Amino acid sequence: MEMKGVNPQLKKGLWKPEEDRILKNYVEAHGEGNWASVSQKSGLMRGGKSCRLRWKNYLRPNIKRGGMSDEEKDLIIRLHKLLGNRWSLIAGRLPGRTDNEVKNYWNTHLNKRSSQGRTTTISPKNKNKLRKLPNPQPICSRSSETNNEVSHAGKEEELTVTSLWMQDMKSFNFDAEPPFLPANNASFFYDDEPFMPIFDSLALSEAFYKIDEEENYQQEVSGHATVLW
DNA sequence: AAATTACTCAACCGCGGGACT
DNA sequence: CAGTCCCGCGGTTGAGTAATT
Secondary structure, rough: OOOOOOOOOOOOOOOHHHHHHHHHHHHHHHOOOHHHHHHHHOOOEHHHHHHHHHHHHHOOOOOOOOOOOOHHHHHHHHHHHHHHOOHHHHHOOOOOHHHHHHHHHHHHHOOHHHHOOOOOOOOOHHHHHHOOOOOOOOOOOOOOOOOOOOOOOOOOHHHHHHHHHHHHHOOOOOOOOOOOOOOOOHHHHOOOOOOOOOHHHHHHHHHHHHHHHHHOOHHHHHHHOOOOO
């Protein structure tokens, strides 16, 4: 039996353009899947997981790059409220965006926890630990955003995001049509990743139940339907 | 101008689940 | 049923870069 695990021959780290070209050519010729053999057959000295990730997050057709639009930000916030950290599910609602990109965007731009408590000077040795400090604030709390982080370029964006969030809390209508079908805007979804209404709606309805049970939102929110589905 | 600090995001890791034998 | 393989997910890291001192 062959040992699984670390292969010191395998290359790690950032992909070079030449490696991208090899992987892209190989996958376009042979199709996706069986990533473990890709590195051998293509000549890439990369692990299967690395190849798969590079393809999925970067080389795959129809990947959208660049900053998130306001609509995408709004959608991420809303879906995260519903689904939590189920990034692949959230990314499935954002055409051209990957779960990794959504996760990164949330952690760096939308998650207030990651930007709180940075006012003290941290030594270089500890700087990486800073992000791991537990934070008692709930996700998306706005409690501390007025007393610091007022002097960088992201301020305007944060205000936009948080105002969207406040708007969301007022406008999201949990009595609206259940999210079981995408109705007439099917073009909203991936062409190459078909929407799966049954599984998706199970997850979403589960999220609805949780919200209903834990926070009793249905009594608090009312008004017009919003644009999730 | 150089050093330090902060931030971003591509990529890695470990784990769990499904398919197959 | 147990073992193995493969895939996909979410958490985390750290290199590269931008901003600040």
